[in-house]
Amino acid sequence: MAISEYDAFGPWIYEITAEHPLPPLFVPYVRDMGEPVMYFKIPRDIERRKATPDMDLYDYVVSAYADRVQILTRVEHSVRETVVPYADILGVRLYRKFLNGVCTLYTARERIEITFNTVSIGIMSAFVQYIRSQYEAGKPAGCGYRSAAVIPDAQLRDVLFVNLLRDLRDAGEEFQVGAFEQGGPLTLRKAGLRERLQQMLRPQSMMGAVHLFGDTELLVIEKEVPDARTKEDKYGYQYTYLPVRNVHSVQIAESESYQNTTECRIGLGEHELPLLFHADNQKGIRYYEDLRAQIS
Secondary structure (H helix, E strand, O other): OOOOHHHHOOOOOEEOOOOOOOOHHHHHHOOOOOOOOEEEEEEOOOOHHHOOOOOOOEEEEEEEOOOEEEEEEEEOOEEEEEEEEHHHEEEEEEEEEOOEEEEEEEEOOOEEEEEEEHHHHHHHHHHHHHHHHHOOOOOOOOOOOOOOOOEOHHHOOOHHHHHHHHHHHHOOOOOEEEEEEOOEEOOEOOOOHHHHHHHHHOOOEEOEEEEEEOOOEEEEEEEOOOOHHHOOOOOOEEEEEEEHHHOOEEEEEEOOOEOOEEEEEEEEOOEEEEEEEEOOOHHHHHHHHHHHHHHO
């Protein structure tokens, strides 16, 4: 028996079933593309007390099929459809900070962001895992990356990364650590009065990161490093999965913006993903020099 959409509304993602049916706004936009493997709806980011029975209460309906993903997005009182074959997905990122979550798909044409409440991180993690299982399907093997410098897990000094790596191992993932960056405050190379004031009010920090590699994928786990002056007590972290075959370039250069900082820019179709290292982190920089040599 279906539960009233208003009665069921909250921050939770629901799998679409007879009990939690397709939101009425989205019904005219659903096409028959076979039986989805995953089929769920993501609510609007509003407080429960501000919801009313006559509102459109969901922002997304996501359907994951064997060969493609369909994302229906609410735009005011209409719906925009995006259909992406897994073969067109160049990489995927899952970000979380307290209750705020973002799943990003990097495709050949665009970057698609799906926002959600992290009380439902489980279903979004499963969605990312399913995408990863499918975007290599049907492609020839032998496009992995091998780093000459493997860092033992025990050498990591960051408790969060140690715990996240343990979770990866428990889930059966076989990534190895190739580089590590502690992160920390950034200092602007050139700064006028306005920039210096902004730096004082909102200090910029380099994200801490652990860089991993597997048979066919790279994985970068990054975490925000709050500056003590901001009194920030919550930090975000993100997983970025990149099939090696989709990385077409690696640019390594001294940062034009920050002192004592090296920037590695990963070319992924039309996208560039910047990664920062302290200039004296030679192991981290060498990791990407090795990658650049292997893909050139």
